[in-house]
Amino acid sequence: MEQHVQLEKIKKYVYELFANDPTGHDFFHMKRVARLAKEIAIQENANEFICEAAAWLHDVGDPKLFTNKNKAREELVTFLQSIGLTSEQIEEIGKAMEDVSFTKGNIPVTLEGKIVQDADRIDAIGAIGIARTFAYGGANGQLIYHDNEPDNTSVQHFYDKLFKLKDLINTSSAKQIAEERQHILVEYVNQFMNEW
Numbered sequence: 001m002e003q004h005v006q007l008e009k010i011k012k013y014v015y016e017l018f019a020n021d022p023t024g025h026d027f028f029h030m031k032r033v034a035r036l037a038k039e040i041a042i043q044e045n046a047n048e049f050i051c052e053a054a055a056w057l058h059d060v061g062d063p064k065l066f067t068n069k070n071k072a073r074e075e076l077v078t079f080l081q082s083i084g085l086t087s088e089q090i091e092e093i094g095k096a097m098e099d100v101s102f103t104k105g106n107i108p109v110t111l112e113g114k115i116v117q118d119a120d121r122i123d124a125i126g127a128i129g130i131a132r133t134f135a136y137g138g139a140n141g142q143l144i145y146h147d148n149e150p151d152n153t154s155v156q157h158f159y160d161k162l163f164k165l166k167d168l169i170n171t172s173s174a175k176q177i178a179e180e181r182q183h184i185l186v187e188y189v190n191q192f193m194n195e196w
Contacts, residue, residue, distance in 0.1 A: 001084040003049050009083045010056050017060065023139040024132030025065055029123060030056050036119035036177070041112070043173035050089065050112045051119075054096035058116055062101070102161060107170065118174035121165045126181030130188055133157050145196060158189050 011031075018027045037055035041048045059065055061072040080090045096113040099106035100120050108114050124132065134144065137154030145155040166182045169175045 006083050006085065007049070007052060007056070010053055013079055014056050014060075021065070022135065023065070024135040025059050025062070029132070030059065032123050032128065033058065033116070033119045036122055036174075037116050040115045040118060040171055040173045044111060044115060044171050046111045046115055047092070050092045050096055051115050053089075054093045054112060054116045055119055057093065058097050058100045058120060060097075102165070102168075111171075114170035115174070118169050118171050118178075121169060122174060122177050122181060125162055125165055125178060126184045129162060129181065129185065133162065145192075155189065155192065158185060 014030050015027045018025065018030060021027075034052050034055040037051040038048055040046075041051035057076060060076050061069045063069050066072045077090060077094075080093065085093075092110070092112065095110050096108065096116050099108040099113060100117045102121070102124075108117055123129065134154050136142075137144065137157065143153045145153045150156050162185055163182075166175075166178045169178045
């Protein structure tokens with residue numbers, strides 16, 4: 001099976017898993033991360049197919065989104081085998097997905113993993129990142145902001161995570177994009193606090 005056909009099947013698989021996600025980890029998040037990962041892979045001379053496939057699949061098994069992480073990952077491997085990926089490709093995709101999460105605080109070992117992590121982090125900043133922050137907060141019963149208890153609010157998430165992402169980008173191609181999006185975050189929070 002040709003790689004573009006395999007990618008189409010991966011998109012369909014991801015759509016079925018994430019189409020109705022209200023937390024900002026929906027099909028369109030995966031689509032944006034996959035597009036960015038492919039762009040960065042071209043600039044960084046990485047394996048485009050592995051980057052794009054891993055980017056589409058990077059949230060499969062995320063404990064924030066799946067009650068049984070291991071079952072989700074096992075089903076993913078079975079699916080990838082069913083569309084004709086080699087065990088080597090499946091392993092490379094797995095490695096590229098492994099340390100993407102911000103919470104773990106790890107840097108992926110492979111270039112492809114670094115690229116997927118960069119693409120995922122870029123989608124968490126800028127205008128889209130702002131929208132996703134409030135979608136995730138709302139879906140999890142989090143207040144937008146609170147004068148007396150700001151710690152567990154969506155606005156606090158900017159300080160706890162989003163403002164830090166620009167300095168955690170791995171590849172030079174992604175750094176440029178992150179710089180541009182960082183400005184939007186800073187301006188937004190300044191304006192928000194002025195209005196508040």
